[in-house]
Each structure stands twice: as C-alpha cells, then as structure tokens.
Amino acid sequence: MNEESTNRIEESPKEITRRNFFLKLSLSLAGLGAAAAAVPVVSALIAPLLEKKNQVWRGVGKVNQFQEGTTTLVRFTNADPKPYAGTTAESAAWLRRNEKNDFIAFAANCTHLGCPVRWEKDAHLFMCPCHGGVYYANGTVAAGPPPFPLTKYQVRVVNNEVEIKTAPIPITHIGSKSV
Amino acid sequence: MKKTIKKIWNWIDDRIGISQNILPILRHPVPPKAKWSYVFGTAVLFSFVLQVVTGIGLSLLYQPSSKDAYESLLFITNKAKFGNLLRGIHYFGASAMIIFVGIHMIRVYITASYKFPREMNWISGVFLLLCTIFMGFTGQLLRWDSNGVWSSVVAAEQLGRTPFIGKYLARFLLGGDTIGGQSLSRFYSYHVFIVPAMIFLFVGLHLYLVIQNGISEPTKAGRLVDPKTYRAWYKNLLKEKGVPFWPNAAWRDTMFSAILIICIVVVAFIFGPPALSGKPDPAVLHTSPTPDWYMVPFFALFALMPHKIESIVMLLGPVLTVVILFSIPFISNRGERSPLKRPWAVYGVICVTIFAISLLVIGLKAPWSPHFNTKPVPLSAIKSQNPDSTIIQGVHLFYSKGCNYCHKINDYGGIDGPNLTTIGNRLSIQELTVRIVNGGKNMPSYGGILTKDELNNIVAFLKSQD
Numbered sequence: 001m002n003e004e005s006t007n008r009i010e011e012s013p014k015e016i017t018r019r020n021f022f023l024k025l026s027l028s029l030a031g032l033g034a035a036a037a038a039v040p041v042v043s044a045l046i047a048p049l050l051e052k053k054n055q056v057w058r059g060v061g062k063v064n065q066f067q068e069g070t071t072t073l074v075r076f077t078n079a080d081p082k083p084y085a086g087t088t089a090e091s092a093a094w095l096r097r098n099e100k101n102d103f104i105a106f107a108a109n110c111t112h113l114g115c116p117v118r119w120e121k122d123a124h125l126f127m128c129p130c131h132g133g134v135y136y137a138n139g140t141v142a143a144g145p146p147p148f149p150l151t152k153y154q155v156r157v158v159n160n161e162v163e164i165k166t167a168p169i170p171i172t173h174i175g176s177k178s179v
Numbered sequence: 180m181k182k183t184i185k186k187i188w189n190w191i192d193d194r195i196g197i198s199q200n201i202l203p204i205l206r207h208p209v210p211p212k213a214k215w216s217y218v219f220g221t222a223v224l225f226s227f228v229l230q231v232v233t234g235i236g237l238s239l240l241y242q243p244s245s246k247d248a249y250e251s252l253l254f255i256t257n258k259a260k261f262g263n264l265l266r267g268i269h270y271f272g273a274s275a276m277i278i279f280v281g282i283h284m285i286r287v288y289i290t291a292s293y294k295f296p297r298e299m300n301w302i303s304g305v306f307l308l309l310c311t312i313f314m315g316f317t318g319q320l321l322r323w324d325s326n327g328v329w330s331s332v333v334a335a336e337q338l339g340r341t342p343f344i345g346k347y348l349a350r351f352l353l354g355g356d357t358i359g360g361q362s363l364s365r366f367y368s369y370h371v372f373i374v375p376a377m378i379f380l381f382v383g384l385h386l387y388l389v390i391q392n393g394i395s396e397p398t399k400a401g402r403l404v405d406p407k408t409y410r411a412w413y414k415n416l417l418k419e420k421g422v423p424f425w426p427n428a429a430w431r432d433t434m435f436s437a438i439l440i441i442c443i444v445v446v447a448f449i450f451g452p453p454a455l456s457g458k459p460d461p462a463v464l465h466t467s468p469t470p471d472w473y474m475v476p477f478f479a480l481f482a483l484m485p486h487k488i489e490s491i492v493m494l495l496g497p498v499l500t501v502v503i504l505f506s507i508p509f510i511s512n513r514g515e516r517s518p519l520k521r522p523w524a525v526y527g528v529i530c531v532t533i534f535a536i537s538l539l540v541i542g543l544k545a546p547w548s549p550h551f552n553t554k555p556v557p558l559s560a561i562k563s564q565n566p567d568s569t570i571i572q573g574v575h576l577f578y579s580k581g582c583n584y585c586h587k588i589n590d591y592g593g594i595d596g597p598n599l600t601t602i603g604n605r606l607s608i609q610e611l612t613v614r615i616v617n618g619g620k621n622m623p624s625y626g627g628i629l630t631k632d633e634l635n636n637i638v639a640f641l642k643s644q645d
Contacts, residue, residue, distance in 0.1 A: 084246050091462070108464050114332040116464040130333075132595055145489070147490075167356070169358070
C-alpha cells in the first residue's frame with residue numbers, strides 16, 4: 001500500500017467506522033473479560049456480607065457445675081467455625097448463676113470498645129483493662145466510659161445442661177440499646 | 180577483559196536504552212540549594228523498600244492461618260536464624276516509615292510545596308499516608324497474639340459506631356460475626372497484597388509527579404506563586420541555575436536513607452521486636468490489649484474525650500481529617516510559600532504535633548487503666564506502726580476488693596483514682612464511708628459489695644493513713 005492509498009483510506013468515513021467498530025469491540029471485550037474475572041474476586045472480598053449465619057445453642061456445662069451466686073468463665077464454639085480457626089473457633093462468656101435455673105451469660109466484650117472484661121471475684125466487679133470501664137455483677141455500668149451495660153447472650157437450661165446461644169461480637173453503635 | 184565488559188555493557192545499554200531514557204531522568208535538573216530538608220521523602224521510600232524486603236523475608240517463615248500464625252511467630256522469634264532481628268527490622272522499619280511520613284508531610288506543608296502546580300503530588304501523598312497507617316494497623320494484627328486479636332475487635336467496634344452500616348463494616352473487617360479462621364486470612368491479604376499494591380501504584384504516581392512538576396524550589400519570603408507565570412518561571416530557574424539531581428542532590432538522599440537503614444538495623448539488633456503477648460485465644464480474658472506506639476494517641480483520645488461525644492468523634496474525626504487533608508491544596512494553591520510569611524501554618528503544625536505527642540505520652544502511661552498487676556500494700560508500707568486486726572484486715576481488703584488497682588498507697592497501686600497515702604488527714608471516718616459506699620463518677624459504689632465489717636475495716640485502714 002503506498003502512502004497515497006493509506007491517506008485515502010483514513011479519509012474514507014466508511015473505513016473509519018470499520019476501525020472504530022474493532023476498537024470498540026476490543027475495548028468491550030476487554031471490559032467483559034475484566035468484569036468476568038472480577039466477579040469471583042469481589043465475591044471473595046465481600047464474602048462476609050454475603051454469608052447468612054444461623055446462630056446455634058451450645059452446651060457449656062451441667063447446671064450443678066456452677067455454684068449459685070458465682071460468675072464463671074465459660075467457652076463455647078462459635079456458630080460456624082472454619083476448620084483452620086484453631087483457638088479462634090471459640091468465644092468466651094461470663095456465666096452467672098443467680099439461683100437454681102436462673103442464669104445470665106454476659107459477653108466478655110466491654111461495651112466501650114470491645115476489650116475483654118475480667119471478673120474480679122473478690123471485688124464482685126467486671127473490670128476492663130483498656131479505658132477503665134467497670135461493671136457490677138449484674139452487668140450494669142459501675143464506672144468509666146462504657147455507654148451500656150454488658151451485652152447478654154441468650155441462655156437456657158435443657159435437660160440439666162446450660163446452653164448459650166451463639167451471637168455476633170456485640171457492636172455498640174449510635175442509638176443502640178443493650179439487649 | 181575491560182574491553183569485553185564494555186562491549187557487553189554497550190549491547191545491554193543499546194537494547195534496554197538506559198543511557199537514552201533512564202539516565203536523563205536521573206540527571207533531570209533540580210533547583211539549587213535543595214538541601215537536607217529535601218531528604219525525608221526518600222527516607223520514606225527507602226523505609227518502604229526495607230519493609231517490602233523484610234516483609235518478604237518474614238513471609239518465608241510465617242503461617243497466615245488463625246490456627247498456626249502464633250506458633251509461627253514463636254518460631255520466627257525464638258528458633259529461626261536471625262528471625263528475631265528480621266522481626267525487629269520490620270517493626271522499627273514500620274516505625275521509621277510512620278515517623279518520616281509525618282516529617283515529610285510537615286516539611287511539605289510548612290513550605291507550602293503543595294501549591295500550584297503540585298496539588299496532585301499532595302493528594303497522592305495523602306493516599307500514601309492513609310495506606311501507611313492502614314499497614315501499621317494490619318501489621319500489628321498479623322502477630323496474632325492476644326494483642327492482635329483484641330486489637331481487631333477494638334477496630335471492629337470503632338467501625339461499628341458508623342450509623343446504619345456500622346454492623347456491616349465491623350463484620351466486613353472481621354470476616355464474619357466473630358473472630359475466626361477467616362479473620363487472619365483477610366488481614367494477611369490486606370497487609371501483604373492489597374494495600375502494598377496500592378502503595379506501589381501511588382508511589383509510582385507520586386514519583387512520576389516529582390519528575391512531571393519538578394521538586395519545589397526552596398522558599399523565599401515575598402516570592403509568590405502565580406499559576407499564570409509559575410511554570411515558565413520555574414523552567415527558566417532550572418535552565419539558568421538548575422543542577423542535575425544525580426549526583427548533585429541525590430547524594431544527600433542516599434546518605435540520609437543509608438544512615439537511617441543502618442540505624443534501624445542497629446536499633447532492631449539492640450532492642451529486638453516487641454514481645455508477643457499471650458495466645459490468640461478469645462477465651463483468655465486476662466489480657467490488656469495495648470496497640471503499638473503509633474496507634475496509642477488514638478487509644479488515648481478515646482479514653483480522654485467526653486464519652487457523650489465519642490461516637491460522633493469516631494465517625495466524624497477520620498472523615499473530617501481526610502476531607503481537610505484533601506482540600507488543603509484547593510483552599511490555597513497560590514501566593515506565599517515561605518513559612519516566615521505563613522505563621523498560622525507553622526502554628527497549626529506545632530499545635531497538632533504537640534497534641535499528638537501529648538496523647539502518645541499520656542497514652543503510654545494510661546493512667547485511666549486499672550493496674551491489675553499491682554502488688555498488695557505490704558504492712559511495712561502503711562503508716563500505722565502497730566496495726567490492730569481491723570487495720571490488717573483493711574489492708575487485705577483494700578487489695579482483694581480491687582481498690583489497689585486504681586488507688587496508690589506509697590508505691591503500691593494504680594493511678595486512675597486519687598493517691599490515698601495520706602487520706603486519713605483529709606477525710607473523716609464518716610466522709611470515707613460515704614465515698615466508698617456511694618462511689619463516684621469513675622468509682623463503683625461499693626455499698627452493695629462490701630459487708631458492714633469489711634467496710635469498717637477498710638475505713639479503719641484508710642483513716643490510719645494520716
């Protein structure tokens with residue numbers, strides 16, 4: 001093709017349409033390819049938002065393992081642990097037996113910023129190591145920054161076995177009320 | 180021999196085009212007198228490269244799985260040859276990167292180098308700042324000790340304060356309802372792939388812009404930036420007085436960064452990496468999550484601000500900060516650049532720096548936290564010479580009831596509450612009783628907790644401290 005004919009082709013509106021067509025086609029295909037590859041990647045990224053998790057009841061011990069008027073640390077397996085979760089497959093709760101079958105299970109997370117509260121059994125207080133939050137034995141705020149009482153898990157007694165219902169890590173947010 | 184090497188080099192140079200394309204960039208002219216205040220950006224870049232290299236080293240030894248990560252950290256720290264040093268360099272490298280990002284940013288701000296035509300240099304820099312902070316935070320989680328696990332919970336709680344979507348953000352961060360197998364995999368991906376890829380991208384853009392717009396010339400009071408004439412003036416400056424970046428200016432960057440890296444390695448060798456806290460077991464609750472030093476100011480802020488406003492601050496604080504940072508070059512992109520003529524800019528930087536350092540200092544002391552590991556007051560340290568049984572009981576109760584965690588007597592106890600060494604002088608028996616029974620703003624009311632005898636014993640002990 002000599003120079004003259006090249007120029008002639010570029011000037012022809014019909015040939016430009018043809019080139020345009022291929023340009024657009026190639027860009028569209030590239031976009032389609034990228035989108036197709038992106039679907040599983042984005043899905044992996046937002047997986048936590050797509051999963052629907054059912055909460056389950058987990059046994060934490062026989063009723064008479066817990067003395068009346070005491071608060072004990074119990075641990076239970078989360079709703080749907082991954083096989084490679086190791087110790088992080090479990091959560092902890094502070095289980096208080098008031099009397100007979102009357103149990104309360106407190107989440108171990110401070111309602112201020114989620115740090116682990118510890119039960120000081122002689123002082124009868126829950127204390128948070130982070131910003132000085134303190135709670136009474138019934139979970140109400142005794143001192144410090146926590147905006148709400150300790151969150152509670154659902155708890156029940158079935159066949160003399162104490163069971164706790166798994167739940168997401170309690171998240172305090174604006175306008176939220178304690179469960 | 181020499182001839183052969185020269186021949187080989189010429190062939191490589193011809194095919195790659197080093198002399199043709201790369202050297203002119205290295206030798207691009209820069210304004211004269213750009214001296215030691217211009218080395219901080221390179222210091223950040225070299226710390227980043229150090230992080231990439233030591234990060235690759237760590238990845239050869241690390242297990243990114245919730246189950247095994249902690250064990251592999253123990254292996255790196257205690258068993259692997261130079262593993263402890265490797266962790267140390269990565270830790271102090273991160274610290275250096277954060278410090279020099281801050282210094283670089285302060286330098287650019289007080290000399291107003293973000294003004295025309297370098298607005299995009301600033302904006303890409305803000306993205307890099309955010310990436311760096313995120314890297315610092317996720318890096319701390321990858322240690323996957325109790326600190327790492329609980330820090331991720333704390334972060335989820337902060338995200339959770341966002342209205343409407345907070346719950347979803349928290350879930351997104353943790354990878355599920357709770358900490359679990361999925362959490363560490365995600366933090367690993369963020370820290371090792373996603374954010375580093377973004378950093379490479381923005382560093383590329385940042386450096387490209389340095390070439391495109393040139394480095395800002397040293398300031399001179401009274402010499403104003405006028406977007407209409409600046410480019411031509413700058414071009415002329417380079418033509419008349421410019422010096423080649425390599426080697427005239429670059430030797431300072433090279434020397435400073437080299438000394439920095441040597442210092443990091445030496446410091447890492449002497450001090451080693453931060454110790455691992457306990458196992459990543461969500462059921463081990465006797466642990467005190469403390470973030471790495473660069474996160475401590477935020478931690479301190481949450482302890483100190485009025486708790487009524489903290490949900491709003493947690494949300495608006497970061498949003499406003501980012502908005503302000505991005506809008507700085509648009510608020511004023513012309514005019515005076517010299518810090519001598521911009522006293523308010525200098526004043527602002529000093530205020531922010533003092534604020535951050537004060538929060539860091541008080542955050543490291545954490546006076547608001549109960550001191551769980553305090554020792555009980557020994558009888559030899561109390562005022563009473565011949566304590567009777569009520570006072571002795573009181574001393575024991577003072578510890579077992581948790582008073583000691585927050586109140587100091589002589590050298591024993593926490594500093595959250597007032598020092599009670601001489602409380603017997605200040606309060607009567609009646610006043611002491613009322614305080615203990617009713618509590619106060621930051622003190623639980625012990626009325627429902629203590630028996631009458633226990634209360635009397637503690638009061639007797641405190642009254643004897645006169």
